[in-house]
Amino acid sequence: MASISIESVTKVYPNGFEAVHGLDLQVDDGELMVVVGPSGCGKTTVLRMIAGLENISSGVIRIGDQVVNDVPSRDRDIAMVFQSYALYPQMNVAQNIGFALKMKKVPKAEIAKRVKSAANVLGISDWLDRKPSQLSGGQRQRVAMGRAIVREPNVFLMDEPLSNLDAKLRVQMRAEIARVQKRIGVAALYVTHDQTEAMTLGHRVAVLRSGVLQQCDAPQVLYDRPTNLFVAGFIGSPAMNLFEGSLNSELTGVALGSQHIGLSSDVVTLHPGLRRFAGQPIVVGVRPEDLRAPSDDRPGAAFVGEVEVVEALGSELLVHFTNDAPMVQAEDSNATKGSRDQDEESVELSVDCVARIEPRHEVRQGDTFKFSIDPIRLEFFDPTTGSAIWE
């Protein structure tokens, strides 16, 4: 058991592409750290550098107290779950799970015992004689996990292990991974592009963008206090609505298009940094759940929009609406992820804003709907640097 510490690690590929830039990250023993970011942000490179599958251009990686920069993969005692699982096709499930132990020259009886117990934990005891090609995606995933837990590694690495599963199985296996990680209790690094996985699994989440660490904190902190526009747009689904607004000079309100949201003195107390932006443009962020349907017991500032689409999810309604408040599309935010294959960091025009309201409200397409915003829930960002405005 050991912690992982990454100190000012940089990775430059031979073609000059800098995949990771001056990364500092510490994963404590027993902690599950999730590295999340859009594709091409360097998260997998980080994982591969820890595993020793990729050289480090500069910096130091330690596992426990040992600097492992030049230690070959096989001597790092790392278990890794690959995106493709990489189960050895020529071996059956039991051989797959026991292979690392065989390499460690563990006695055969001991291997059989440990394989059996790992298989029991994961509920795969019935398939030990099968070849990987005879297993379903979910079963393969379990075998890959079994391979990792049986060897009681120093460090546990996972590279998008759920991306090949269907949605239902993914939720199920997510819980399984959390359980397994807790059981083996070692430092674990989990890489994903899915912010839901990151939020639900990670004790802490590191958000990476273009090889630069944006923020590393507990999931709730990332959600409540994103450090910049990128994190604000990336964490949360649907993504945070970001508007170009302008703060009035008395700090009593912010204009979003033709609409005006009044700000109480509490808001300025919470965000003292707002004083620097008096009378200036500012980016205002609102989480979809903070755009409520108006109700008597929760007073708030009114925000009107024309409803474009209503998505009824049963437990909630996602109301897509537009108004004349100009929107800011955070780069690589969730809203654009689907359509973006390469790591193009362009600012795109947003389609609409999203509100998440309770299902009992009657909202129809074409309606002009009056949402209610509690100003204390607003987030503010510097429009030039993108940083969140707090102090």
Add this chain to the structure above:
Amino acid sequence: MSRFDGTATLSTEMAPPKKPPKKPPATAAGPGLFGARRRNKSRLVIAIILSVTSLGPLLYMLSLSFQPNGGLLGATVLIPTHPTVQNYVQAWTENSFSHYFLNSLIVAFATVVITVVFASLAAFAFARYQFPLKQTIFYFFLASLAVPNLLLLIPQFLLMDRLHLLDSLTGLVLLYVASNLPFTIFLLRGFFEAIPKEYEESFRLDGARTLRVLWGLIVPLALPAIAVVSMFIFSASWDEFPVALTMINSSQNYTLPVGLADFIGVHTVAWGPFFAASVIATVPVIVVFLISLRWFRSGVSLGAIR
């Protein structure tokens, strides 16, 4: 004019069997039943012609080997009227034929094993590592494929002479390995490269060293390809004649093809035993082929290992 038309029609009729058209003829109004049936028929005709041309001599050989007293070369009856196995007995017992058979078996198996081991090592390096002059060296290997083996006969003879390996099975194996290596490396490299890298990475993380990766992972995964090349190498070295004839002098070191040639005397040819020996000589190749046949099929679906 009509004559010309006739030949023109004939040529279009004849064209499809030689080269099955990829597109259906424009006149056929789409890929209709009729067009498909005609294509199938022409395929059948080609198949029959090819099987007759390749199986015919084989059957003739088989037939003659059972003809009493060597039969007559001009025999037109395929099924012998008085079949006998005397030729086989004679072939196996005279002329140390069984000894040649054993020599050939040793040479062929040794060639297969040594070639596959060395080619796997080289192909693995070409497939997975970066080193200076990698492509140049690889092209150098490929270029050697373009040199006809017969051209090398004299240099090889001189080389073997200097190495004191003339008239020895070891020397013969060495030459066969050398001539089979380039093609085998070329073929295995392609297969090795198709194996997803993650398997190898996972293997290394599980504690395997490089050679273990090769023999424990890459080779088992490429087994279909290895079975196929093994078959090629086996039949090539089993059948090889000119090099063996040049390098081997003493009859105790004769391989089968050279031994077979021994049946052909200066004045007389014992046709019956000769054909019986030929039949025996084809058996191992057929056996090896049948064993590797199942790999031919799975070799095609190597991509399924994902």
